[in-house]
Amino acid sequence: MSEIPDDLKYGEEHEWVKITDGKVRYGITEYAQDELGDIVYVELPEEGEEVKLGDMAGVIESVKAVSDLYAPISGKIIEVNTELEAEPELLNEDPYGKGWIAVMEIGDESEVESLLSAQEYKELIK
Amino acid sequence: MNTDYRQARYKMDLLMERGEGRMLKDNPLPEGIARKKAPDIPDLPKHEVVRYFNRLSQMNYGIDTGFYPLGSCTMKYNPKYTEKLASLPEATDIHPYHPEEFSQGNLEIMWELQNSLAELGGMHSVSLQPAAGAHGEITGLMIAHQYHKDNNEERNEIILPDTAHGTNPASVSMLDYNLLEIPSKEGCVDLDALEEAAGDNTAVFMITNPNTLGLFEKDACQMAEIVHDAGGLLYYDGANLNAIMGKTTPGAMDFDIMHFNLHKTFGTPHGGGGPGSGPVGVTEELASYLPVPIVEKKGDGYRLNYDLENTIGRVKGFYGNWLVLLKAYGYILKEGKDGLERATERAVLNSNYLREKLQGVLDLPYKPLRKHEFVLSGKRLKDKGLKTKDLAKRLLDYGYHAPTIYFPLLVDEALMIEPTETESKDTLDGFAEAFASIMDEDEETIKEAPKNTAVGRVDETKAIRDSVLSYMMRD
Numbered sequence: 001m002s003e004i005p006d007d008l009k010y011g012e013e014h015e016w017v018k019i020t021d022g023k024v025r026y027g028i029t030e031y032a033q034d035e036l037g038d039i040v041y042v043e044l045p046e047e048g049e050e051v052k053l054g055d056m057a058g059v060i061e062s063v064k065a066v067s068d069l070y071a072p073i074s075g076k077i078i079e080v081n082t083e084l085e086a087e088p089e090l091l092n093e094d095p096y097g098k099g100w101i102a103v104m105e106i107g108d109e110s111e112v113e114s115l116l117s118a119q120e121y122k123e124l125i126k
Numbered sequence: 127m128n129t130d131y132r133q134a135r136y137k138m139d140l141l142m143e144r145g146e147g148r149m150l151k152d153n154p155l156p157e158g159i160a161r162k163k164a165p166d167i168p169d170l171p172k173h174e175v176v177r178y179f180n181r182l183s184q185m186n187y188g189i190d191t192g193f194y195p196l197g198s199c200t201m202k203y204n205p206k207y208t209e210k211l212a213s214l215p216e217a218t219d220i221h222p223y224h225p226e227e228f229s230q231g232n233l234e235i236m237w238e239l240q241n242s243l244a245e246l247g248g249m250h251s252v253s254l255q256p257a258a259g260a261h262g263e264i265t266g267l268m269i270a271h272q273y274h275k276d277n278n279e280e281r282n283e284i285i286l287p288d289t290a291h292g293t294n295p296a297s298v299s300m301l302d303y304n305l306l307e308i309p310s311k312e313g314c315v316d317l318d319a320l321e322e323a324a325g326d327n328t329a330v331f332m333i334t335n336p337n338t339l340g341l342f343e344k345d346a347c348q349m350a351e352i353v354h355d356a357g358g359l360l361y362y363d364g365a366n367l368n369a370i371m372g373k374t375t376p377g378a379m380d381f382d383i384m385h386f387n388l389h390k391t392f393g394t395p396h397g398g399g400g401p402g403s404g405p406v407g408v409t410e411e412l413a414s415y416l417p418v419p420i421v422e423k424k425g426d427g428y429r430l431n432y433d434l435e436n437t438i439g440r441v442k443g444f445y446g447n448w449l450v451l452l453k454a455y456g457y458i459l460k461e462g463k464d465g466l467e468r469a470t471e472r473a474v475l476n477s478n479y480l481r482e483k484l485q486g487v488l489d490l491p492y493k494p495l496r497k498h499e500f501v502l503s504g505k506r507l508k509d510k511g512l513k514t515k516d517l518a519k520r521l522l523d524y525g526y527h528a529p530t531i532y533f534p535l536l537v538d539e540a541l542m543i544e545p546t547e548t549e550s551k552d553t554l555d556g557f558a559e560a561f562a563s564i565m566d567e568d569e570e571t572i573k574e575a576p577k578n579t580a581v582g583r584v585d586e587t588k589a590i591r592d593s594v595l596s597y598m599m600r601d
Contacts, residue, residue: 040591063587065535
């Protein structure tokens with residue numbers, strides 16, 4: 001069974017979101033990386049980019065398929081994890097830690113409220 | 127169940143590692159142009175080279191070795207008489223610069239093939255120029271582009287369903303169009319979504335029918351109405367024509383442009399990069415836009431016409447992949463209209479027979495009745511800690527080529543199976559048995575597969591992350 005930490009929020013496109021002082025850090029879930037298989041290439045979202053919830057923000061390529069990355073909420077991308085460019089395998093090895101994708105400024109608080117809880121996400125992937 | 131299958135396994139040095147090039151002792155060439163250094167090709171006896179390639183072929187797998195249900199690819203048995211045709215001196219000992227009057231027979235064959243394909247596609251005219259399916263696609267989209275331009279219309283969007291073949295979005299992006307993907311409803315195009323997507327920017331709507339799930343898009347005529355009302359054109363990707371050939375045509379579904387995959391539907395060998403052939407057919411309205419030359423009949427003779435009024439120009443040197451065209455022509459003549467229709471019926475029957483046998487073993491998403499192929503989901507393998515890929519690898523040990531996996535993307539852990547019309551009931555039964563037998567095996571055996579093949583499980587991740595693309599890149 002996939003690891004789904006209780007202290008995180010989740011998006012329907014299998015992103016995890018960690019909220020700290022008006023900012024969120026996000027990545028893809030353990031379940032998502034397992035479904036994708038070995039990840040071999042990541043195109044990160046652009047720093048400074050304003051995105052809306054559900055916008056395409058980056059691309060992930062695994063041995064199985066190429067998938068779009070989606071913004072889990074609306075807001076501005078203020079930091080991206082450039083380590084992933086050289087070591088995309090971090091997304092497989094440590095999805096909730098070293099495999100984080102980006103940090104965003106929160107554009108709309110209400111969207112954060114409507115993200116899924118760990119329990120709700122567990123239901124989603126059942 | 128019997129897993130006696132064994133692929134040959136030789137440990138061999140590459141040819142390039144077997145010695146050095148050799149200089150001629152007495153080179154008769156004058157000094158200025160004679161080679162100064164030995165060529166970088168080892169000097170080997172001919173039989174050693176022959177044995178090398180023979181052994182390589184024994185470590186390989188092909189349609190002449192066994193069942194090859196690679197979904198979307200139509201790997202049917204290719205009759206050998208077409209090879210014979212393509213080795214006749216009349217086919218090979220000709221030159222593209224031969225004058226037309228010396229090539230009348232060849233031109234006649236091309237003319238007749240143009241007409242046969244037009245009839246099979248319900249199209250007005252056909253150009254034999256494109257050398258592959260994707261080449262046909264881009265040619266067709268260029269025709270649509272030119273047509274809209276001549277009507278002073280700027281349409282920059284192409285609509286695709288999410289079941290589209292990978293080449294479709296690639297063709298769209300090659301021509302700098304914007305791609306609009308619409309979601310499917312129960313595996314088929316959602317008319318409401320199409321209605322919403324179609325508009326003043328729609329250049330083309332592009333589909334395969336049946337689609338990649340093997341489902342027939344029965345609303346094709348309504349789709350045509352929606353797209354035509356918006357001022358767009360419809361493109362039929364002919365990759366799955368083998369499921370409707372002789373029964374109906376893209377023309378009857380009101381499509382404007384299509385391509386044929388001669389290397390799939392018409393029994394010419396493909397895979398490993400070709401050679402392919404992707405003739406394009408169009409309606410009367412678009413006939414003057416076809417790439418040139420096309421073959422015309424004048425009186426008793428045949429000629430190449432380079433003068434189409436609105437032609438998009440040339441898309442290939444000379445006259446298409448001539449030998450592939452010839453093989454397809456031979457196949458069409460040999461089968462005749464009835465034979466082609468029977469091939470379609472057998473392809474659909476085989477697919478549904480195998481689907482019926484396998485749908486209890488794995489899950490079958492969407493409606494049961496399929497055309498020439500079907501898609502299973504390997505979702506339930508997860509309970510055993512396995513994936514579709516593991517099952518596919520284990521099938522190799524039983525002497526079968528694996529189906530297409532992880533495509534289309536809208537099916538979780540997809541397995542796409544296309545048995546084709548040329549396989550017997552015994553072959554299909556054997557394959558279904560192997561499938562069921564694997565499901566009863568222990569996880570370890572499946573995870574370690576393949577064991578009976580020339581090469582075991584390869585590290586695909588390393589191959590991508592650390593690509594060695596040529597002999598010269600080796601350490």
